[in-house]
Amino acid sequence: MAKLDWMDAFLKPGTVGSGGYTHLLGTDNVGRDMLSAIFYGLRTSFIIGLSAGALALFVGICIGLSAAYFGGRIEAFLMRIVDLQLSMPAILLALVLVAVLGQGVGQIILALVVAQYAYFARTTHGAATVERSKDYIEAARSTPLPTSRVLFRHLLPNVLPPLIVVATVQVASAIALEATLSFLGVGLPLTEPSLGSLIANGFKYIHTDRYWLSIYPGLFLMVTVVTINLVGDQVRTVLDPRRSR
Amino acid sequence: MTKALDVRGLTTRFETRSGDVTAVNNVSFSVERGRIMGLVGESGSGKSVTGFSILGLVEEPGHISGGEVLVEGQDLRALKPEALRKLRGSKVAMVFQDPMMTLNPVLRIGDQMAMAVRVHENMSKRAAWERAREALEIVGIPAAGERLKAYPHQLSGGMRQRVAIATALLHRPAVIIADEPTTALDVSIQSQILAEVRRLADETGTAIVWVTHDLAVISSLADDICVMYAGRIVERGTAEDVIAAPRHPYTVGLIGSVPSLHEPGAHLPQIPGSTPQLANLPSGCPFRPRCPRASDLCATEPPLIETGSHSVSCHRPMEAP
Amino acid sequence: MLGFLVQRLLQAVVVIFAMSIIVFLGVYAIGNPIDVMIDPGATQAIRQKLIEQYGLDQPLWQQYWTFLSNVVHGDLGTSMVYNVSVIKLVFSRLPATVELVFVAVMIATLIGIPAGIYAGYRPNSLLARAIMALSVLGFSVPTFWIGMLLVMAFAVNLGWLPSGGRGDVSSFLGLRTSLATVDGWRHVIMPAFNLSLFMMGLLIRLTRAGMVEAMQTDYVKFARAQGLPDRQIVFSHVLRNISIPIVTVFGLELGSTLAFAVVTESVFNWPGIGKLIIDSILQLDRPVMVTYLILVVILFVLINLVVDIVYAQLDPRVRLKGGK
Numbered sequence: 001m002a003k004l005d006w007m008d009a010f011l012k013p014g015t016v017g018s019g020g021y022t023h024l025l026g027t028d029n030v031g032r033d034m035l036s037a038i039f040y041g042l043r044t045s046f047i048i049g050l051s052a053g054a055l056a057l058f059v060g061i062c063i064g065l066s067a068a069y070f071g072g073r074i075e076a077f078l079m080r081i082v083d084l085q086l087s088m089p090a091i092l093l094a095l096v097l098v099a100v101l102g103q104g105v106g107q108i109i110l111a112l113v114v115a116q117y118a119y120f121a122r123t124t125h126g127a128a129t130v131e132r133s134k135d136y137i138e139a140a141r142s143t144p145l146p147t148s149r150v151l152f153r154h155l156l157p158n159v160l161p162p163l164i165v166v167a168t169v170q171v172a173s174a175i176a177l178e179a180t181l182s183f184l185g186v187g188l189p190l191t192e193p194s195l196g197s198l199i200a201n202g203f204k205y206i207h208t209d210r211y212w213l214s215i216y217p218g219l220f221l222m223v224t225v226v227t228i229n230l231v232g233d234q235v236r237t238v239l240d241p242r243r244s245r
Numbered sequence: 246m247t248k249a250l251d252v253r254g255l256t257t258r259f260e261t262r263s264g265d266v267t268a269v270n271n272v273s274f275s276v277e278r279g280r281i282m283g284l285v286g287e288s289g290s291g292k293s294v295t296g297f298s299i300l301g302l303v304e305e306p307g308h309i310s311g312g313e314v315l316v317e318g319q320d321l322r323a324l325k326p327e328a329l330r331k332l333r334g335s336k337v338a339m340v341f342q343d344p345m346m347t348l349n350p351v352l353r354i355g356d357q358m359a360m361a362v363r364v365h366e367n368m369s370k371r372a373a374w375e376r377a378r379e380a381l382e383i384v385g386i387p388a389a390g391e392r393l394k395a396y397p398h399q400l401s402g403g404m405r406q407r408v409a410i411a412t413a414l415l416h417r418p419a420v421i422i423a424d425e426p427t428t429a430l431d432v433s434i435q436s437q438i439l440a441e442v443r444r445l446a447d448e449t450g451t452a453i454v455w456v457t458h459d460l461a462v463i464s465s466l467a468d469d470i471c472v473m474y475a476g477r478i479v480e481r482g483t484a485e486d487v488i489a490a491p492r493h494p495y496t497v498g499l500i501g502s503v504p505s506l507h508e509p510g511a512h513l514p515q516i517p518g519s520t521p522q523l524a525n526l527p528s529g530c531p532f533r534p535r536c537p538r539a540s541d542l543c544a545t546e547p548p549l550i551e552t553g554s555h556s557v558s559c560h561r562p563m564e565a566p
Numbered sequence: 567m568l569g570f571l572v573q574r575l576l577q578a579v580v581v582i583f584a585m586s587i588i589v590f591l592g593v594y595a596i597g598n599p600i601d602v603m604i605d606p607g608a609t610q611a612i613r614q615k616l617i618e619q620y621g622l623d624q625p626l627w628q629q630y631w632t633f634l635s636n637v638v639h640g641d642l643g644t645s646m647v648y649n650v651s652v653i654k655l656v657f658s659r660l661p662a663t664v665e666l667v668f669v670a671v672m673i674a675t676l677i678g679i680p681a682g683i684y685a686g687y688r689p690n691s692l693l694a695r696a697i698m699a700l701s702v703l704g705f706s707v708p709t710f711w712i713g714m715l716l717v718m719a720f721a722v723n724l725g726w727l728p729s730g731g732r733g734d735v736s737s738f739l740g741l742r743t744s745l746a747t748v749d750g751w752r753h754v755i756m757p758a759f760n761l762s763l764f765m766m767g768l769l770i771r772l773t774r775a776g777m778v779e780a781m782q783t784d785y786v787k788f789a790r791a792q793g794l795p796d797r798q799i800v801f802s803h804v805l806r807n808i809s810i811p812i813v814t815v816f817g818l819e820l821g822s823t824l825a826f827a828v829v830t831e832s833v834f835n836w837p838g839i840g841k842l843i844i845d846s847i848l849q850l851d852r853p854v855m856v857t858y859l860i861l862v863v864i865l866f867v868l869i870n871l872v873v874d875i876v877y878a879q880l881d882p883r884v885r886l887k888g889g890k
Contacts, residue, residue: 084581087818087866089825096589096859099847176708183710184832184844203714203833207722207729215718218711229706302790305690334793346784351806351882360802361792396882412792 060120355393663838678769686777704767776808
């Protein structure tokens with residue numbers, strides 16, 4: 001990060017600061033270089049988005065596969081909870097959880113996982129119940145293979161394609177959700193800049209002409225999220241079996 | 246007397262990424278009032294596209310690139326889209342293969358039929374329902390008034406197909422294109438419907454083009470038969486002539502592979518090879534690679550040989566009896 | 567139908583009861599509100615008195631029991647920050663949120679569904695492609711950021727619209743609403759548009775997908791073969807069919823829009839319950855949080871119930887099943 005100097009606060013984009021650096025995107029209210037802050041924030045956003053996505057994927061797969069594999073009451077119970085959760089908007093769950101757990105990277109990730117695993121569980125369960133009825137799973141089940149092996153070696157590869165699509169969308173949504181929580185002031189503190197808290201900070205100066213404090217981190221956020229979604233769309237097209245046939 | 250339907254040189258092409266495909270290639274045939282013409286071919290032979298082309302309902306990326314479609318002397322191809330739309334349902338109607346899919350699942354039978362009535366005739370909803378009820382009675386549906394209030398899923402497959410036929414008959418069209426309408430039905434229901442269609446053609450004078458891959462069905466129903474292969478009509482004649490004395494080797498193969506036309510227990514011959522890819526046809530006669538009678542001559546365009554009403558497009562046809 | 571309703575209502579009561587426990591436990595696990603309420607210099611005696619006044623010294627199950635019996639008597643407690651009855655507080659803020667959500671849902675529906683129909687009817691046209699591209703932005707770009715851009719553009723730079731707050735309130739048909747005044751509309755239009763974007767994007771995509779699929783079906787081809795004009799095919803045949811998934815998503819999104827009002831209200835300083843809940847979370851105002859969450863759960867359960875009923879009305883195949 002570039003050197004910090006109170007004299008450098010609110011420098012316009014392109015100005016040379018006291019440290020001799022050119023602040024391409026200007027500086028913020030405490031003189032931090034916006035570009036460095038954005039890159040730092042982008043890193044935080046990605047760490048949070050990817051780990052929340054990966055964890056949610058893992059939890060979702062476990063729950064979805066177990067429900068599909070065991071069937072009966074276990075299935076009914078697990079999927080009932082998933083359905084109930086899906087009917088609640090993720091933002092609300094995340095909001096309450098962050099409020100309960102407090103602020104910090106770990107807490108945010110946990111809140112996002114709880115808010116998002118249900119999408120993976122539903123997708124896994126849906127695809128797995130279709131696969132379950134097919135002969136090859138029956139065949140694998142009738143051999144003395146351990147349950148976990150049938151689940152992960154036989155069932156999982158076949159439910160992966162739809163999951164990959166959901167995963168890309170959910171990572172984008174996790175990043176957007178984290179930014180929203182931070183913007184609302186219940187996510188990461190400003191000392192730990194993520195894109196959301198940077199925008200929230202810039203939002204305080206929205207009535208002045210210091211647009212760069214909020215516009216630039218927002219642009220980076222938008223490009224990130226839209227790009228991931230477009231990649232997801234592409235993946236969906238490639239994986240669509242109707243297309244490749 | 247003008248023919249109910251006269252198709253001349255109809256050609257429909259599909260422009261796809263993998264190249265242009267001529268699904269219907271210079272097809273000509275005609276049907277007279279009250280007659281049933283069977284259009285026979287394997288799947289992919291272009292018989293269904295021919296049906297849709299007659300109604301001008303070919304979907305992207307396909308388009309009709311040439312020919313005439315005369316219905317009672319009027320060329321449908323020369324009409325503007327709006328004028329053509331007004332003839333659909335009133336002069337030319339169509340019945341589809343799968344009765345499960347052709348009726349809208351969320352609308353009552355009566356509402357769907359009344360819509361079809363009122364699009365061509367200015368009348369009250371009530372009167373349209375009455376017309377629909379009469380139409381159902383004509384195709385032999387009991388308790389027609391009750392049926393009108395039902396949703397499609399409450400009727401059996403055979404019943405639904407009767408509803409579709411009744412809908413097609415609402416305006417007493419000159420021609421009905423029936424695209425494999427009995428394929429999805431049970432055999433017993435199928436024969437009922439066939440008998441019904443035969444009766445309706447005789448009584449109403451509607452000409453019917455019966456598109457099918459099932460030669461056994463068509464041999465008992467149709468007056469005339471056209472055999473299609475790879476988008477072309479390879480043989481045409483009265484049902485009797487074509488079944489009893491086929492001249493094109495493909496027709497011979499088709500008839501040979503119908504079990505009911507064979508001795509029980511006898512070996513069932515098959516046509517070797519598989520349906521050709523339309524994008525990748527051999528030169529000359531498209532049946533050449535699968536034909537037992539093929540010679541070098543067949544690499545050139547086959548001639549049309551006519552003997553009375555029986556015509557065949559082949560270099561080396563079977564001898565006429 | 568009646569049996570179905572009774573069954574669903576019973577289910578709803580169970581869900582609400584279960585949620586009230588979860589919400590109560592969850593919310594009461596957060597920090598210590600006393601630390602927030604009184605200044606750190608207060609004596610231990612005052613501190614103890616407050617703790618007793620709010621019943622915070624009692625075991626959790628007893629606190630829940632007190633809470634529950636109070637709820638039955640229509641008392642959800644007193645806000646620790648505003649020191650007024652929570653019910654009064656929430657209901658004084660509710661109309662503003664309902665207004666905002668109502669206008670947002672209207673905008674989303676009136677733009678989203680026609681745009682989706684068009685995009686599905688002419689999927690290859692330039693306009694359809696533009697609609698689809700915008701719909702991706704609509705539900706992938708975070709709401710608060712678009713809201714901020716709107717404020718920058720229309721309030722700060724152009725000065726056409728106020729940057730936040732609710733407009734003048736006036737009486738209309740016995741309702742006190744800001745939608746009865748021009749000033750009210752000037753205030754609501756920007757936040758409502760902002761809030762509508764997500765739902766609009768979703769409705770566009772859903773409607774388009776339904777249209778594209780429906781236009782390929784046999785019943786559409788059959789209707790064409792009957793000579794029905796495309797306009798009638800779309801409005802009489804297709805819309806009825808695709809309305810089934812649309813209604814389902816519409817219901818779910820109604821709840822989601824209500825939840826997302828939290829974000830929009832914060833950006834536009836809109837004095838609704840969303841703003842209230844964020845403030846209560848930041849200030850650890852437990853009774854307000856509990857009330858808000860229970861209210862949201864009840865609304866969700868109700869919306870789901872309505873969706874199920876409408877669904878059964880639209881799809882005759884479902885109706886038959888329910889009748890048995």
